[in-house]
Amino acid sequence: MSEKLLELKNVTIKFGGVTALNEVNFHVNRGEICALIGPNGAGKTTVFNVVTGVYPLTSGEITFKGVNLAGLKRHQVTKSGLARTFQNVRLFGDMTALENVITATDVHKKTGLLRALIGTPLNRKEERESKERAHELLALMGIDHRADQLAKNLPYGDQRRLEIARALGTEPELLLLDEPAAGFNPAEKVELANLIKKIRDKGYTVLLIEHDMSLIMGISDRVAVLDFGQKIADDLPTVVQNDPRVIEAYLGVPADAS
């Protein structure tokens, strides 16, 4: 068995009377591309929010690299090696593409405010290195030519790519992608699929939420399915595809079966 990088044990989230996640058990192995699918409102983004510390757990436990994430602040979760993108693009619009990524790389810097003021050699070195790293990541996403443009002025597709570059800027071990292909045309989706594979091949583990089945089936090592806050399937893409419960969740029960 490969190492379980992220593990959710009996995770339950309640918002008042609404149970968004109900006793969800789920894990991501190191080095795989894992997909999280499910109908709208199934709780997929809630999983991301609870993992990154946006929502507190009602009950259950989340461990990352064997360490319990409970009680960690959002920036500490990010520092421990988890980074995410957002379903609705949420870039720092008034920063350039490059600055967006550099801001993310700051999380691992040793020098803070005081050494920035004095301008110690280490601070200068870190500033220089993160700029180089940011250019590398932009190049990886194929948008380095946009480096000096304001994020809000980028075309939609490039904004989505920039979000991934920014998340990679935090040097995550696990990358959480929330519907990265939303709004993409088929050609862009193929390109994105290749990109995600490339990211995995560079040593990152990827957990993605996606609605596009062909994209998911093409790149995922494993697919977990959520429906009404419960996990109803978790297996190889080909198996999940033919699981009657999954088909039921997506398409409903055929009239003659009931």
Add this chain to the structure above:
Amino acid sequence: MANLTRFNLRDKGAEIWAGWSRPVRTVFVLAFIVLIGLMPFAASWGPTSFLNTPITSFQNVLVYPVGMFIMMALGLNIVVGKSGLLDLGYVAFFAIGAYSQGILSTLYGWNTWEVMPFGIGFAMLAGVILGLPALRLRGDYLAIITLGFGEIVRIVAINLSVTGGPNGIPGIPNPPSVFGLHFDLMHPETFFWLVFAMILLVIWMVRRFTIRRPGRAWEAIRQDEDVAALMGVNTLVYKLWSFVIGAAVGGAAGVLYASKVMVISPDMFKFDVSILILACVVFGGIGNIWGVVLGAGILAYMPERIRFISDARQLVFGLVLIIMMNMRPDGLLPRKKREKITEKGAK
């Protein structure tokens, strides 16, 4: 008029600046510093004598309000402009600096230079005490808490005996001479040079921060605090730092102010000072150092210059504010469209 709103002098200036080589820049900066340093003599020199202020002495006006307002506006700009935290009680830090000077000098005989680090320290401490609980809140709530804090400091000053109650503290000594420069009533120009030097220091500091990690963190917080946190920015710490650094600048201005005017009283630190400083920041161009300097300079100087119309003065002042904000809602010199928050070099 439409052109006037679109035209961004800030970008134009940055463009020219970027085209200059290092020696040209150095010469320009030095010439600029010398020129500003000569400002106290502008009123008595023919061609620039129109700058002279009626009633109040021009040289004193340059120190207070002009120099002090610029300094405070630069400090407030770190909080409001850089990290987007609306602080309506900024005068509190100014007051804390001024009272540090007042109390430590009259009761313990410390001179201004000795008080300065403590005045700054007390203001920073107040920033932490206010910031730790307040910065967990956002937007309007933060504004209300800071507003309350500003009033609390003033009311405490009215009610304590060590602060002299409503009468304040008289007989605060001027700073002792350094390098043959005398700081007293006869030499307002040396005070101006002192304030000017401190303003330069603040500008240098803010520019340093802006192009490095703290500036990026503040900018990220200003634009989307939640995403900033999720991208690894320790939002509470950086918000607190911006608050505390802003407080330090206000405190330093306060220490200097008290040792210049020699008498302080609580009614010098009313809410309207906070608002006026905020107006300077917004009027000049929120987030942009040069805009803030220009805005504060104009708003501080103008009421003194038009003092001859006495009663109508505040009316004209208000009208100018309204007209200007309508024509240039982003301020005189708006934040650069593409504010640089990284350094040059590397690719």
